[in-house]
Amino acid sequence: MPATSATTTGPKTSRPVRKQAAPRARNGPRGGRKREFTTRRGLLIAAFMAPAAIFVAVFTYYPMIAGSQMAFRHWDLNDLTDTSWVGLDNFHRVFSDPNWGTVLGNTGTWVIGSIVPQLVIGFALALWLRRRFRFRGVYQALIFFPWAISGFLIGILFRWMFNSEFGVVNDLLQKAGLIDEPVAWLADPHKAMIAVLIANTWYGVTFFAIMILAALQSVPDELYEAAALDGAGKARTLFQITIPYIRVTLVLTVLLRVIWIFNFPDLIFGMTGGGPNNETHIVTTWMIKITQQGDYGKASALGLLVIAGLLLFTVFFLLATREKREVRS
Amino acid sequence: MRRRTAALALGTAAAMVLTGCSAMSSNANGTVTLNMVESLTNPARTDLLKGLIADFEKQNPKIKVNLISPPTEQADQKIQQMLQSGSGVDALEVRDITVGPWSNNGWLYDMGKDLKGWQGWNAMTENAVKASEDAKGRTFFVPYGFYGLSLFYRKDLIKDAGFSKPPASWDQLLKQASAINDPAKRRYGYAFRGGANANSNVTAIIEAYVADKVDLTNGYKLKNGRTIFSAPEALDALKTYLTLFKKASPKSSVSWGYPEMVEAFSNGSTAFLLQDPEVIATVSESKSISKEQWDTAPLVAGPSGKTVQPLATAGWGIAKGSKHKAETVKLIEFLSQGKASTDFTKKNSLVPILKSATEDPFYKTGPWSSYVTMTKHPDTYLNVSQPRGVTWWSEWEQKSDADVQKMVIGKMSPKELLTSWDAYWSKKWEQEK
Amino acid sequence: MIGKETAAGRAVRIVFLVLWLAFTVFPLYWILITSLKAPGDIFSFPLAYWPEHFSLENYRELFNKADFGTYLTNSLIVATVAGAVATAISMLSAYVLARFEFRTKSALLTAALVTQMIPAFIALGPLYLLMTDLKLVDNRLGLILVYIAVCIPFCTVMLRGFFENIPDALEEAAMIDGLSRFSALFRVLLPVMRPGIVAAFIFNFVNCWNELFLSVTLMNSDANKTVPTALNGFISSFNIDWGSMSAAAVFTILPTMVLFAFASRHIVQGLTSGAVKG
Structure with missing residues (x-):
């Protein structure tokens, strides 16, 4: 057994316990059917975990850690004759870069401006798709489809549609009488940001719709029937029955999407490349740009900041949502 | 059921073997x-x-x-x-x-x-x-x-606009391009470079404007030892260039790099393009414009009638x-x-x-002839070495491209740009000593 | 079961659903139409919403200019193998994480979550060096291995949800019958899990099919390129040829579209059984 799996899942560190069914574990006291530790069980856990652990350790964690050390060294592909340790110098260079403020602000706009419409529209779609109607299957297949397209391709697709000279967006807006002359969407930082957010909404609503729809279908009918008997209105049912019931799905989906959107340079990379004037860069596209300039030290420092930022966010987000749950129950 | 597991594992392994084993470098x-x-x-x-x-x-x-x-x-x-x-x-x-x-x-x-x-x-x-x-x-x-620059132009469009021959100077280029530019018809004058490598065309126009004073061994230096960005003509150059963007170029060209510029010319929407000869091959394959519709002219000159060919x-x-x-x-x-x-x-x-090329009839006709013209008149089309080999070149490209975009979207004045570029190169040369 | 719908509510719902459908489908329609216009017509003004002449010229160009068939084959192989293997491996880890309590469990789950936070670009350089040492650069097997690793964390978490929703009693009964845990897993759980497994595989497949940066980094020669890498090549060299670009886009989208059309029901069904209950 390779060392990697032994250290993470080896029999010595693991104490297998028969797990309770989830809902019961939350309500009743724990460990009702606790079983004794056996080597066999430990081995089973180790054996089942090993392939996944090895793959992730070798191809994800090892390169990440090896890349992290460059954050503390002078590592510039344009001059590799000196790769000495420079402490936090690369981090200073990130913070003192004139683009840093813009990039940070953009990242915030990008994440919030993407997640809010995606969540709201996705939720609405899920609620409306819960009801059966003719061709629902076809409808679902059609609107779920954007999820299957690569972010980079979506960037290119929307770049073509938002093209100021021959783009269809300007043409439609002109036909509708909303604009008099073509708008140079991707040539203006603010308009470009709006354009990438529209593209990302187009892409990301699906994931919310799928996840929320799946969760909604797990809400037992009895709950609704009881609510109806109580004379609860639509809004009350939604906020007091539906949302609390699928809260965990909502929290986890939002968390996962925030992390993914944050780490999703593909779309912006394909659509604006971070331009014009570096004003649509988010942290991860900016990191690509710095990497392309050969400044691996600075790029790695930025990468570590991304991980640290997301970890902090995750902790706060989970704490915040957990408290609410306790208050409710 | 064990069998199914085994089959799954076997299938996977087989697929892996099939897809691998293709990267042998030398064989028996x-x-x-x-x-x-x-x-x-x-x-x-x-x-x-x-x-x-x-x-x-x-x-x-x-x-x-x-x-x-x-x-x-x-x-x-x-x-x-x-x-x-x-x-x-x-x-x-x-x-x-x-x-x-x-x-x-x-x-x-x-x-x-x-x-x-x-x-x-x-x-x-x-x-x-x-x-x-x-x-x-x-x-x-x-x-x-x-690689050197020449001016790709649309014969039909300049004729329609009432010009008899392609522009020879940046001023004429501005005039012709503005006359042709008509956004309502999706027709544009100049394929402006605002994106990747935008700095190259900016220095090209500046060098053209200071052609009389430029140091032949270093295209960024004047004969008096200062940078070309410090010359008063440089400001004129930038102003002309900025007007070219405002009056004669599509707005989206703020972010255009090589592919977009070439595309704009080959799809027939833009009348002028400043590019490498390499593009001749690409434009020749265009399905939107025919061979009769376009040609190349020598690189446009500054007010002195001279220009610098940035090879x-x-x-x-x-x-x-x-x-x-x-x-x-x-x-x-x-x-x-x-x-x-x-x-x-x-x-x-x-x-x-190869030396033999000067005799080759191939280079004397069609889009190529402007290159021959340029080589024949080295006094007008100065052959100046560019400082492209310096260790800070990639840093410079990043900085200068960003500055050009800032200027184009109005966040930096031409004067500020020149001051900053002058300071940049003066400092680098000082450090080098 | 969800309550009666008022006429106004129904109208709002239908209008919204139709608008959203239009918004979703229009970009796809536009790329298809663009690809079917004659190359010169793409830039004719005013824009044609329905081409006067349909032309397959862009598609001909595409296959002339680049070996698009090879890219499609490569993507298909890489995404299928990586997606399947990652699903298989994740089932094992997901099973353990769903059925047992052990000390390192929360650490493992955290480690899985953290992988989602790592920006690819921090790891690309070292990964390239690692793959060079393994002689797996510019090699489909190399890309498959990396993609498996990329898919495993999310896939594991997803499948864990399915396992948790299946009562223990099912496999316990099987084990009482004398089957080992491993056989119980495959004989009893697998059939129940089918929708979940399909959903997980589709997620993996789509992720691998669309992945760009790792593929650009690890693949060099034309014979090994995947579709996104080729698309990226179209856009950044030569000129942006929107005609063959659109044709390439249509070809890129097609396989996943077929997959989705065939399995979209499975996805929702699969996820429903795995949805985390609150």
Whole structure:
């Protein structure tokens, strides 16, 4: 057994316990059917975990850690004759870069401006798709489809549609009488940001719709029937029955999407490349740009900041949502 | 059920074996496979190279060449990555702007010794021989040709606008382009470069405006030792250039780089394009404009009637990590002489490296003739070395491109830009001393 | 079961659903139409919403200019193998994480979550060096291995949800019958899990099919390129040829579209059984 799996899942560190069914574990006291530790069980856990652990350790964690050390060294592909340790110098260079403020602000706009419409529209779609109607299957297949397209391709697709000279967006807006002359969407930082957010909404609503729809279908009918008997209105049912019931799905989906959107340079990379004037860069596209300039030290420092930022966010987000749950129950 | 598990595992393993095992570098019968990486990739050129390689392989049955063609924008980064890993590259495209850092990192092989006494040198132009050596006399690449700027223009459009001949100066270009520009009809005057490498066209117009005063050994320096950005003419140049954007260019060109500019000209929407001769091949294949509709003119001049031709070059070099240096030298010799070189420069539309080209009727007709005009009049089209080999070149490109975009979207004035560029180069030269 | 719908509510719902459908489908329609216009017509003004002449020229160009068939084959192989293997491996880890309590469990789950936070670009350089050492650069097997690793964390978490929703009793009964845990897993759980497994595989497949940066980094020669890498090549070299670009886009989208059309029901069904209950 390779060392990697032994250290993470080896029999010595693991104490297998028969797990309770989830809902019961939350309500009743724990460990009702606790079983004794056996080597066999430990081995089973180790054996089942090993392939996944090895793959992730070798191809994800090892390169990440090896890349992290460059954050503390002078590592510039344009001059590799000196790769000495420079402490936090690369981090200073990130913070003192004139683009840093813009990039940070953009990242915030990008994440919030993407997640809010995606969540709201996705939720609405899920609620409306819960009801059966003719061709629902076809409808679902059609609107779920954007999820299957690569972010980079979506960037290119929307770049073509938002093209100021021959783009269809300007043409439609002109036909509708909303604009008099073509708008140079991707040539203006603010308009470009709006354009990438529209593209990302187009892409990301699906994931919310799928996840929320799946969760909604797990809400037992009895709950609704009881609510109806109580004379609860639509809004009350939604906020007091539906949302609390699928809260965990909502929290986890939002968390996962925030992390993914944050780490999703593909779309912006394909659509604006971070331009014009570096004003649509988010942290991860900016990191690509710095990497392309050969400044691996600075790029790695930025990468570590991304991980640290997301970890902090995750902790706060989970704490915040957990408290609410306790208050409710 | 165990069987099904086993089958799954077996199937997976089989698939893996099938997909793997394809990266053998040399095999038993003594055949050597060379990996060759290009940087300034375009599909037509890749096909051309493949053809030349096939000829080479025919002459050298024991050598196989595997051509790797990463997309241009990421190519140099990709090559760096391969070079850093120390394996996987034998021959590679080295550019005047990459040779400095790469040789400095110890990634390139000095083939000076191997090419000593090689006959090919005799057939090459002086410029080409000069470009093959760095300041210390080492040969890290043999140039395959030169890139210079000329003006691509639409014959029909300028005629419709009432002009009899293409512009010869930046002022005339501005006038003609503004006359043609008509956004309502989706017709534009000038394919402006605001995105990647925007700095190159800005320095081109500045150099044209200071052509009388420029130091011939360094295109960024005046004869008085200061930077070209400090000259009062530079401000005039920038103002003209900015007006060209505002009055005659599509708004989206703020972010245009090479592909968008070429596309704008080849799709028929834009009347003027300042580009490398390489683009001749691309535009010739256009389905939107016919050969009768366009031509090239020599690079436009400044107020003095002179201009500076910012020549750039690239060539083939050898990776230090290569295990087949002798074979790679053979390949580079093959590409750098005779028919192979002539074919490459002709079909890829480059300024040739061979002396014999001046006699070739090919270069005297069509879009090519403007290049001949330019070479024939070195007093008007000054041949000035550009400081493209400096170690800070990539840093400079980042800075200057960002500044150009700032100026174009109105976040920086032309004056501020020049002050900043003047300070940048003055400081670098000071540090160098 | 969800309550009666008022006429106004119904109208709002239908209008919204139709608008959203139009918004979703229009970009796809536009790319298809663009690809079917004659190359010169793409830039004719005013824009044609229905081409006067249909032309397959862009598609001909695409296959002339680049070996698009090879890219499609490569993507298909890589995404299928990586997606399947990652699903298989994740089932094992997901099973353990769903059925047992052990000390390192929360650490493992955190480690899985953290992988989602790592920006690819921090790891690309070292990964390239690692793959060079393993002689797996510019090799489909190499890309498959990396993709498997990329898919495993999310896939594991997803499948864990399915396992948790399946009562223990099912496999316990099987084990009482004398089957080992491993056989119980495959004989009893697998059939129940089918929709979940299909959903997980589709997620993996789509992720691998669309992945760009790792593929650009690890693949060099034309013969090994995947579709996104080729698309990226189209856009950044030569000129942006929107005609063949659109044709390439249509070809890229097609396989996943077929997959989705065939399995979209499975996805929702699969996820429903795996949805985390609150």
